């Protein structure tokens with residue numbers, strides 16, 4: 752590892768907020784070990800941009816962790832387009848009581864995810880290499896999560912077919928989520944999404960505002 756890699760790794764780790772311990776409970780050491788490797792090797796592997804390193808915790812790890820309390824114990828989650836690990840791998844670390852399937856088409860990213868799963872001893876987290884649409888009809892989850900994959904009107908057709916009846920979509924989204932919902936009206940109806948909600952988690956819990964799009968699929972309720 753080069754010197755400047757070590758410097759960026761140190762910078763990223765210095766900014767871990769106190770909230771991390773609270774959010775991750777006794778899994779904090781495992782989350783720290785993942786953060787350290789992502790800070791040290793993530794840029795070189797094309798998983799994270801250099802400007803993101805100082806906000807690794809606030810913008811990436813804690814942003815992912817915000818979904819954890821929304822997931823029931825004993826359930827199965829498919830995370831679509833996990834990339835470097837957000838949010839699926841982070842959730843796999845802090846929720847050992849839930850099964851996570853990380854769906855990612857890129858070989859190098861799958862290799863990274865598999866390596867982290869082995870290194871961190873995550874028996875509840877599995878990689879499924881491929882595009883989400885390749886698993887339609889072959890796999891069913893209680894929740895589908897995604898961050899930074901595509902706009903809602905394209906994301907819903909990729910993800911809703913992976914949900915069981917009454918399952919839930921949980922997407923981390925940016926400030927334009929309300930415009931994305933407007934543009935997605937047709938697909939929201941087509942895929943029978945209901946109980947649509949955008950939860951905004953503010954600066955009191957995380958240093959950057961996080962928006963979570965939630966919706967249930969199915970006709971009951």
Ligand SMILES: C[S@@+](CC[C@H](N)C(=O)[O-])C[C@H]1O[C@@H](n2cnc3c(N)ncnc32)[C@H](O)[C@@H]1O
Pocket residue numbers: 831832833834835836837838854855856857860881882883884897898899900909
């Ligand atoms: C911008 S990256 C985001 C990675 C990660 N979710 C994050 O927030 O840091 C988008 C990821 O989605 C993956 N992806 C793109 N289309 C996909 C599809 N149809 N099914 C599953 N993954 C997909 C890409 O390979 C890439 O790793």
